[in-house]
Amino acid sequence: MTIDQTLAAITPQSRDEPDSGIVKAAMYGFTVPGVIPLWAGEGNLPTPEIFARPATEALLNGETFYTWQRGIPELRDALARYHQRTFGRVFSPENFFVTSGGMQSIQTIVQMVAGEGDEILIPTPAWPNYGGALRILGSRPVEVPMDFRNGRWILDLDRLFDTITPRTRAISLNSPSNPVGWTATLDELKAIRDECRKRGLWILGDEVYSRFYYGERGETRAPSFLDICDDEEQVLLANTFSKNWAMTGWRVGWLQAPKALGPAIERIIQVNSSGTPAFLQRGCVAALDHGDAFLAEQVAKARGNRDLVVRMLGDMPGVRFEVPKGAFYLFFALEGMTDGDLTVRRIIDEAKVGFAPGSTFGQGGEGYLRMCYLRDPAKIEEALTRFGDWLKNHRPS
């Protein structure tokens, strides 16, 4: 068969979904020697041995059989302990479900709440995988663009609520946000909660970057739906071990949901992945129970790097951004840029620095670039020095 014939035989939604601009930048950049990669959302440290060792021991000890679809009880207990410590109230292990990564948490949630043609509201700029997961399943992501006004990103709640239609099933909220670092206040979270309660909508919360929060009062986490919602109401939270504990390559995450959904979640996990390796979950228990010091170092490094990139980019002409309140990305506008994909490729080739194009983050993203700054500070400084030099002699496309 020809390529065209083969492609004509799959569903339109799987055929026509665009490639992620982050993946495209990375694939392009991998071929260019000497590039400093800042396109992906991960730090530069490997997983600490104290998290890895329990996993390797369990694997070598033969913990290699099918396991609990909801996750091993020890990990669900550890999740409850971690949340109790972090949020200052009691949690039940029965509200936690282990998944094969944050993306699979989102996939599971989408399969549970959105059928064909159902809509989920997503403030943008947003991580492109939300929309991708929905579109491939035949549901509809409805983008609600934030405004960048007076140097600040603002989510207009009236506009968000006005976008609700009879097909809307959920409001998705990523706070602190990838890519812009916007972080909802407790009042904003309450307003969203109240509207969702009134309209019978699900809240889909992505608080993956909750601990990467740069409050001015010594806070160790961002405001959370967990501060203001009941564990049995219509709230579904996707999370991951990836960012906090340098475990992107493990593909383990979790989701929090009302207990009543346990059987449905278990059935969906059964047909998505049939569970997450039990031996890997042993390492995740160690990360939760013994990872606070590592996490504190990660956050301190991210905060220092944020200040570094804010200072360096702040000195460059034609560059505009809001100082991010959370997560570990800088999302900056570049004056005169109309083709972000091309500019990203040119900066890779001409400056040997790898950004991600803003357009891949949906409405309001064109004209911007994203960099991840959870990297070695010396590499960040080198990368931005190169980029600053490039800006002096080149114009963006």
Next chain:
Amino acid sequence: MTIDQTLAAITPQSRDEPDSGIVKAAMYGFTVPGVIPLWAGEGNLPTPEIFARPATEALLNGETFYTWQRGIPELRDALARYHQRTFGRVFSPENFFVTSGGMQSIQTIVQMVAGEGDEILIPTPAWPNYGGALRILGSRPVEVPMDFRNGRWILDLDRLFDTITPRTRAISLNSPSNPVGWTATLDELKAIRDECRKRGLWILGDEVYSRFYYGERGETRAPSFLDICDDEEQVLLANTFSKNWAMTGWRVGWLQAPKALGPAIERIIQVNSSGTPAFLQRGCVAALDHGDAFLAEQVAKARGNRDLVVRMLGDMPGVRFEVPKGAFYLFFALEGMTDGDLTVRRIIDEAKVGFAPGSTFGQGGEGYLRMCYLRDPAKIEEALTRFGDWLKNHRPS
């Protein structure tokens, strides 16, 4: 919110999907001390250290970052080598895609070929997860029951082809089959291939048990679509490391597809799992390159156990079955049984033996029980002795 209110707020397909009868039997049986569990499809050996060790080394060496969505190149190369050795012709690594288990291979395939309301034909009795994956995604599994006639399972190809409608997108075929052990002949595979070519349908092949084939001529594998199909035609094969190499708990599999689908598969993997841990893939390379001797032992053990269970069950009154040609299950009818779920629970309680109820395998399965015989032969013998004694004094429900 009440449980009913919460359940009313999710999609009907995720709410109403029945629990797998295999999972229900296992959950029930876990609570009863001393039961010999034969409900699940896995062997009793842990993963050999020669496969585990490269994974633990890679994990401890810090191979803990995001990785290729299609799988690491070394594993795709090893898959091509393994297939070349097993099927006696050249394969390209570009036709192989690594997944987080055979179930995720199926999930990826379904997301690619079946939209809302599309139909996929599935001969039954069949593993319940096929239907579950389709229903949860809003597609329609169409069961085509096989006949058990004169002591043999027969797939009536005319009936199969007559079931095709304008909404049919694919024929799914599991050979050797779980649960009945039916194995398609090369002529049957050709007839299905020709019909699919004529009607523009996809073949969804599950040849997971291909190596567990008990031919009488020293064959080392079952007849395969790979013997008669072009790698670029409309064939998608789901496979797994689980069964051949005692790696059920690893959750790593692969799928084979036309090269033209690479970008679509990569996008679906991105939003399903965002890839499979690279360090685990190192162990899978070792299984493919150094696992032939272990696999040969597994198959020899399965063949010996098959003969044992055939002999023991063959002596019991009211038990009927076909001697399976492949896989490692015995699917047997029990005279007078009208409620398989209840009978399974009673046999767990009263005989301390754990089977799976045939009804969970779809049309034609009621009245049967399934046992997995890739276990320690002494345990099998003990289990069937208990079951034989039970049969003397009890009647099935």
